[in-house]
Amino acid sequence: MHMADALLSAAVSSTMCAVSAAAIGYSITKINNNELSEKKIPLMAVAGAFIFAAQMINFTIPGTGSSGHIGGGILLAALLGSYPALLTISAVLIIQCLFFADGGLLALGCNIFNLGVIPCLLVYPLLFKPILKKKFSTSAIGIASIVAAIISLQLGAFGVVLQTQASGITELPFKTFALLMQSIHLAIGVVEGIITAGVLRFVYKMEPQILENANQKIVIGKVVPFRNKMIVMVAITIAVGGLFSIFASTYPDGLEWAIKKTAKTSLHAVNDHGRKKPLLETTARIQNITAFMPDYDYKLNSKRPSSEGTSVAGIIGSGLTFLLAGGTAFIISTAKKRRKRTTSVSANKI
């Protein structure tokens, strides 16, 4: 579920980076104020490394022939508490991005939000902890882990859908995309929930103080009844989803866009009565303001190959450029090898 740089626009990625950086900054101040921070750092780091090690082991799921591994957001939150867990997840994601090519540098903001902020700062305090509030038992831990893992993966997957759609990278209709992602991640969420429940129940049996400590250490806000929190969360999800689908349907879809291109009209969409669509105009303006390089809007300044000749020329031109790049690299490598050989020969002579 890692977002890649290639699927994001500059505006979306930088916004998400800012949001995640703020969440990390806030968590750091919270941990700094905590006396236990010194002891907690090695614990957090080892927990991060533990996530890598745990992900390396694939579990066979009977009857399906497939295998699954653990994601870790809820697990870490339950073991370390919300704020340390967010930092640990962030470190894991940065390492994955740098050394495993999983995710991207600018996509880090999105990934930390979807896989870190959502489970650690939203789902864990608002859902996991309240379930355990009444009774701290193995069955309650089981239920809490499964519910929390499913909900956080659902929200995370929805985050991926929103971010991809807002970047304007996919032509996949919003509804289809969301449905597909949510259903795939429902299955993943169930597996993750079961594994998380298993691990937490085991840890609770062996060393109950680890879970109890994490659960009690950081108190967030006032105590709101669990049912109210659920209602608020569902309402937020529906509101965001609803608003976004309105936004998405007003945005020019593939066909409209293609008609506009061929008709060479301006960016301002015109509705049936000849009036400009206000929402589209505003979004276009916002995009122009927020875009990294606004004046190079492809839709306005397109120099698309119009005739067959031009497109062939474009392909040949691109091919030549690739060849040139490859040739340059080849020349550099051969020159380097030759130099190495001559230096080794001269060293042998000496």
Add this chain to the structure above:
Amino acid sequence: MDIRNKISAIYSLEQLSIGNTIIHSLHPLVKLITTFVFIITVISFDRHDFVRLVPFIFYPTILISLSEIPYSMLLKRVLIALPFCLFIGISNLVFEQESAFKIGNITVSFGVLSFVVILYRAYLCVMALLLLAGVTRFTELTAQLQRVKIPHIFIIMFEMTYRYIAVLFSEAASMRMAYVLRSPGARGVEIRHAGTFIGNLLLRSFDRAERIHSAMKCRGYMIKKITLNNKKLRMTDTIYCALICSFCLLFRFVDVANWITSLVERVL
């Protein structure tokens, strides 16, 4: 793949960063900035703008040859990163059927164009990032994070997490070995044992963290800023930075690809 092989796979990229080429010797901050500028330029293009993205191939290609990093190693990692991009790309292939242009009798749709662009963009971005990790030492990288005022707690944790991956991997490997030996014929760890297995690994890890903390305390460890001897910027670093940034800006704002196309057209 065996877990022990995975450990060496993780650290193999970092081991290359000890190299001694012109790219390796550049200032780490410069490498960080240029990678950032490159990626942000690449993702700022429209998803149908293949021709204008073409010149950006020069950056990874030349960097790979200058830094002497084996291409196959980078390519393997790029392939791991592709599946989700592939999914989005294929969906565009299905949903964007309008034709963009024709070559002879073959109609090329916008979907094909955006499919190619997404994969190409993914290749460029991932390559740039892997190259950064392959030519910059880990300690240099974290020193730069400190320089750009990333909180110290976070950097320490980041460094420790990275270092302890290997330790916990070998722990996991021996646990898995023990499991396999006890259950002949089993292909992997069954999901009903997942809780106990991972839970055990976790408790072992926490014990380890406890011991690490005590060991660190014994050696006078305290959370405070460590002063790192930062490299100074040289002339070469400034020139390299200016060169890459102007390369990105040039190909972003000036449609060089269009010139090449019209040039080819004239020749044809």
